[in-house]
Amino acid sequence: MSTTDDRVARPDPAATPSAGTTEAAKAGAAAEAAAVGAQAAARRRRLRPGQVALAVALPLVAIALWQVAVWVFAPREWILPSPVDVARAGWDARDRLWFHMQWTILIAVIGLALAIGIGSALAYLIARSRIAWLAAYPWIIVSQVIPLVALAPLLVLWFPPFVAILVLAVLMSIFPVVVAGVDGLRGTDRDLIRAARGLGAEESWTWHHVRVPAALPRLFTGMRLAAVFVVSGAVVGELVASERGLGALTRLTAGQFETAITLAAVVLLGLIGLGLFGLIALAERIALPWTRRATRRGA
DSSP states (O other): OHHHHHHHHSOOGGGSOOHHHHHHHHHHHHHHHHHHHHHHHHTTTOOOHHHHHHHHHHHHHHHHHHHHHHHHHOOOTTTSOOHHHHHHHHHHTHHHHHHHHHHHHHHHHHHHHHHHHHHHHHHHHHHHOHHHHHHHHHHHHHHHHSOHHHHHHHHHHHSOHHHHHHHHHHHHHHHHHHHHHHHHHHTSOHHHHHHHHHTTOOHHHHIIIIIHHHHHHHHHHHHHHHHHHHHHHHHHHHHHHOSSSHHHHHHHHHHTTOHHHHHHHHHHHHHHHHHHHHHHHHHHHHHOHHHHHHHHHHO
């Protein structure tokens, strides 16, 4: 009788999850969190040939209309030069433009790196701490309400010119990183969080292996916006506090009625923004390879 009782009371090893099985399930939950966070956005990212052709055609049409307007209305060259005149002036002043362009690129790259690093840390802290949410988040919003042009002279008084320009670039670009990071971390699928906790995952493990991977696609969206805004911040700083940079060059050439060179500098600023945007998009493809797989499945 005792033998039978022992046999009944003994637990079935196959029914008890081992530590390895639990860890594998937790890892699977983390991978699923990352995939789910990226899948919806990835399905909309694949460009069709018609969309690429449209993206190329629109600037060409705008340039053609600009050239036709110059032919028809014949404005003075210092008011509105033709695209041909801008291209010619840009080529003739290529050494001068490159000298100033290097400075703007340096400010934009450093500012973007600081905005991504500081913004990501703030997003993690704000999303995880209620105190940080109440103490820091309102000030981040207020920093975007104040016009940076009004703040620039004060920063020049308080900091050396290079630091002042860098602060302006960071202030201009950090906001989308923080907002996208907070939304991504707080918007993680609740079913994934409950599944991880049901498997015995601790709170810190859930944050690092479920919430963070699921938030990465939204965070990269904020980074792409920051890559564009940081150029604007650098230009604002150069207009106020620098004698070098494309922003300073536009101020100088516009005052001397060298409009063609001013427009050439503006075109280069746009190319810098596009280049930084493309670098962030490339980093996203490398860091989040599952987004490409989701794109292929959704195509």
